[in-house]
Amino acid sequence: MNNPMPNSQMVNPTTNSQIREYYPFIGPFDPCPPIRVKTYVVPPNQFVTFQPMNLPQFSPAEALRLGTLWPAFYSNYTSKRRGEVMKEGGHEE
C-alpha cells in the first residue's frame, strides 16, 4: 500500500472480520485437550496511522456503550466462553 491512510470505511485490508486465527503447535504430552485453532482480534485502530479529521461520530449514548466515539474505531467483544456480543445500547446477553 502506498497510501498509509486507509479508505473512509477503514476495513481491515486482509479480511473484513477483525478476528484472525492461528494454529498453535500441539505437543503430544499436553494434559488438556488441545485447542487447535486460536483466535485474536485486530482492532481497526491498528490500520490507522493518524486519525483523519471530521470522522463521523456515534451519539454520546452509543459512544458510552460501545467504548468509542467514532464508528471507524469500533471493535466489538465476543466472549468465546458464552458467545456473548456486546449489543448496541444494551448489556451483554
Place this chain on the structure above:
Amino acid sequence: MSEMLDAEYYRRLEELQQLDFVLVELTLYLDTHPNDMQAIQQFNQTAQSRKQLAYNFEMDYGPLLQYGHSYSRYPWQWSQAPWPWQV
C-alpha cells in the same frame, strides 16, 4: 438526602456519564490534533452542556463532588447518603 432515587436520577446521571465519555474521547483526540477547530468547538460545547447538566443535577440531588467543587444547601448535604459512587 434520604429521599428515594427515581428513574429520573439515573437517567440524568447516565446522561452526565455519556457527556463525560465524549469529553474523554475528544481530549485524547485533541492531544494529537491540536489544530482541529471543529473538534475544539465540539469539546467546548460539550463541556458547557456537561457543566449545565451537572449544575442542574446538583440542584436537585445534592453535590457530586467534595472539597469545594460542588455547592451544598443547609444543612450540609455531603454527609448524607447516597453518594454518587453508591447508586
